[in-house]
Amino acid sequence: MPVKRLCNTHNKITVNGMFSGPTLEVRNGDSLEVKVVNKARYNVAIHWFTIQGQEGTLWWHAHSSWLRATVYGALIICPRLGESYPFPKPNLETPIVLGEWWDANPVDVVREATRTGAAPNISDAYTINAQPGDLYKCSSK
Numbered sequence: 001m002p003v004k005r006l007c008n009t010h011n012k013i014t015v016n017g018m019f020s021g022p023t024l025e026v027r028n029g030d031s032l033e034v035k036v037v038n039k040a041r042y043n044v045a046i047h048w049f050t051i052q053g054q055e056g057t058l059w060w061h062a063h064s065s066w067l068r069a070t071v072y073g074a075l076i077i078c079p080r081l082g083e084s085y086p087f088p089k090p091n092l093e094t095p096i097v098l099g100e101w102w103d104a105n106p107v108d109v110v111r112e113a114t115r116t117g118a119a120p121n122i123s124d125a126y127t128i129n130a131q132p133g134d135l136y137k138c139s140s141k
Helices: 106-116
Strands: 002-005 008-011 024-027 056-062 072-078 098-101 125-128
Touching: none
Parallel strands: 024 072
Antiparallel strands: 002 008, 056 072, 098 125
């Protein structure tokens, strides 16, 4: 999908046309079945967490090359029905997912580093919920 950040549009691998991908919300102990259809030109593995015995906000992400730069989303694990978090309920809950943005194909960035033996280029921006912060050019609120 074409994704515009930092004034430039690049074709990026997205999930259901979304960058970042959808937030998944489950309960501790649930079984989650996700059907993944890969229409990208790269092999992609998705990294999941066990839902048993965990609560809080985690993230799901691609685990192939650097595709986790665009293939990711929040995974919210709520307590079992009738149970509560081990802390006071906040007034407002908003998932915040931190990431990075390269003004290039992240797969090409890691390939170049592998080819040359150098460290990968640092990202062009840090992101919050897939948006560069206010200090970057062409940022949205």
